[in-house]
Amino acid sequence: MTKSDLLAIVPAYNEEHNVGAVVEKLRKCGLPMDVLVVNDGSSDRTAEVAKSAGATVVTLPYNLGIGGAVETGFIYARDYGYSFAVQVDGDGQHKPEEIPTILNPVKNGETDVAIGSRFLTKEGFRSSPFRRIGIYIFRGAIYLATRQIITDNTSGFRAYNRKAIKFLAEHYPCDYPEVEVVVTLKKNGFHLKEFPVQMDERQGGRSSITPAKSVYYMVKVLLAVLVCYLRSPEVREDRS
């Protein structure tokens, strides 16, 4: 197994049609990195496909939700001593060739966490109007809680340094985590910055967020942001 200082964390739930291509693109994008697919209790062949594409696969015994899956990736990254991690969705909407855009600012110490934002460019897939309304509301909530504007707050295309990896291995929220993580990180003194990237529409399969779930999603996320905002910072034993 190649051992790089960069780990790509790919959460995947029933993504047998996409995950193979994602893993292959990651391995061929020219950056030395290890690819960890977190198979979140899929009922299809996600694990086999990812493994034959050359990824390390960790299979959760049941579906934990995206947050629990990504957190598993952070625990792995922490325990195996990776200095940097990038999070890339298993559905193929993030472009591996854009990884340097979010990774380099983390590597050169410009920020602890870099978020790839599709709203800072004029090109690429811009998400459905309905989802964008949600993103605007979240933007307001995050601004009120942290005084920072994060344009693409539901983006799961992110790069992290070791400090953030260690923190998130213990404090990653469980479902619909992206927005909540932003507030938690800011609250605990991490530096976050967005960088423009392009995204594609998902290649196949279905998004985990159905219209019926979106109301629950909104309420849950806004409640989580409020609670996060009111909660005192977690104690951080390690500042290295």
Add this chain to the structure above:
Amino acid sequence: MHFRIQLIAIAGSIVLTAAIFELVRKRRLREEYSLLWLLAGLCMLVLSLNRGSVERISRFMGVSYAPSALFVAALFFGMLLLIHFSMIFSQQAERVRILAQQNALLRLEISELKPRNGDETWPDEVPSA
């Protein structure tokens, strides 16, 4: 309050308290979860032994019909228990999540250490939950 109903109330609360105690003794109920129930049983016992207490409490609360004070108290207590259960569920869910994650990571680690022995499907084939 009639003497007969008082007798029934006393017997009921003693039976409840004893039943809880017995469950704890048989390890069917853990001590930490039995405390609220025991408290409930003891409260009932005190109220049924002390005839005037229900009337006094309802007068203090400004309730004219004494039994409704009792209903309010019972409802409040039921809610307290339900909140307690929700807290326990949340804690259990958190612990099960951590176990699942550690289990998954350990299986990965073992699969990398262990020669295959022709068992090609392990560890991806997880028994369904």
